[in-house]
Amino acid sequence: MKELSLHILDVAENGINAGADRVRITVEEARKDNRLRIVLSDNGRGIPPDLIRNVTDPFYTTRTTRRVGLGLSLLEAAARQCNGSMRVESTEGKGTSVIVEFEYNHIDRAPLGDMAGTLISLIMGYPDVDFEYIHTINSRRFAIKTIDIKNMFDGRSVSEPDVFRKLRQTLQDGLTFLRNPG
Amino acid sequence: MARLTIDDLKKVKEKTAKETSLRYGKARIKITVHMGTCGIAAGARDVMNALMTEMAEADRQDIRVVASGCMGMCSSEPNVTIEVDGEEPIVYQLMDANKMRQVFKRHVLLGEVQTDFALAKM
Numbered sequence: 153m154k155e156l157s158l159h160i161l162d163v164a165e166n167g168i169n170a171g172a173d174r175v176r177i178t179v180e181e182a183r184k185d186n187r188l189r190i191v192l193s194d195n196g197r198g199i200p201p202d203l204i205r206n207v208t209d210p211f212y213t214t215r216t217t218r219r220v221g222l223g224l225s226l227l228e229a230a231a232r233q234c235n236g237s238m239r240v241e242s243t244e245g246k247g248t249s250v251i252v253e254f255e256y257n258h259i260d261r262a263p264l265g266d267m268a269g270t271l272i273s274l275i276m277g278y279p280d281v282d283f284e285y286i287h288t289i290n291s292r293r294f295a296i297k298t299i300d301i302k303n304m305f306d307g308r309s310v311s312e313p314d315v316f317r318k319l320r321q322t323l324q325d326g327l328t329f330l331r332n333p334g
Numbered sequence: 335m336a337r338l339t340i341d342d343l344k345k346v347k348e349k350t351a352k353e354t355s356l357r358y359g360k361a362r363i364k365i366t367v368h369m370g371t372c373g374i375a376a377g378a379r380d381v382m383n384a385l386m387t388e389m390a391e392a393d394r395q396d397i398r399v400v401a402s403g404c405m406g407m408c409s410s411e412p413n414v415t416i417e418v419d420g421e422e423p424i425v426y427q428l429m430d431a432n433k434m435r436q437v438f439k440r441h442v443l444l445g446e447v448q449t450d451f452a453l454a455k456m
Contacts, residue, residue: 153374153375158374158375158379161369161374161379162371162374165369165370165401165403169403222371222372223371226371266379269379269380269383270379272382272383272386273367273369273378273379273382273383273401274401276382276386276399276401277367277369277382277399277400277401278400278401311389311398311399313389313390313391313393316386316389316390317390320386
């Protein structure tokens with residue numbers, strides 16, 4: 153995949169498919185420390201201990217429709233190719249966290265890409281899931297919770313046009329300001 | 335606490351009916367963007383974003399958009415399925431943002447199936 157935000161979209165969907173109704177995505181760009189850290193946490197059903205060692209095996213999947221499961225293997229490969237690492241922590245019945253670290257300035261590190269597009273796809277594709285997104289660049293911080301947007305609109309669905317427009321504008325403005333605060 | 339009036343109850347009824355139709359299956363048209371790993375790698379995110387922009391402009395309450403996983407046709411991703419009440423679902427293949435706009439405007443809003451992009455009836 154060309155962008156890390158596409159990996160984030162893919163892995164977040166894994167959690168939703170595992171029954172999560174809350175997903176938290178954290179992106180930490182510590183440029184001074186030459187480190188990029190992404191954490192995806194969900195409250196899905198979790199992964200049994202005997203299966204967790206297989207999650208990065210591309211030929212392992214719990215699906216029965218096909219025999220490959222590439223999401224986490226591709227993310228791990230993306231991390232490893234730039235001196236990074238990935239680990240998966242999971243508690244059955246409570247949820248799963250995927251923690252990935254990259255060397256920020258590594259020449260092979262994929263760009264973060266269109267995070268606003270990824271978040272909009274997740275939020276609109278799964279309107280009943282509550283998403284929380286936290287993005288820090290050094291000491292600057294942008295955070296958004298879909299529940300706050302819904303509350304602002306009296307609990308209405310994010311599918312409704314004015315709620316969607318507000319959500320999109322908030323995301324785009326917040327992420328633009330984070331990158332270009334001046 | 336103020337007493338509820340008939341008008342208040344009507345408003346509650348309208349709001350609930352609107353929410354219910356949007357969220358729990360009373361929508362007349364359902365659009366599914368297949369967003370498995372293969373779909374995402376092939377460009378499903380751009381398709382979804384183009385679709386949501388069109389949805390916001392159309393402001394139609396009877397259309398529901400959902401994301402789903404891979405449908406097993408990885409080589410034809412991004413795939414989009416359009417289901418209109420009373421008609422056979424149509425699967426579109428190799429979609430991009432422009433094709434999505436066209437399918438939304440012509441098929442979803444006007445009922446004209448875009449056979450050039452269609453993969454199959456289901």
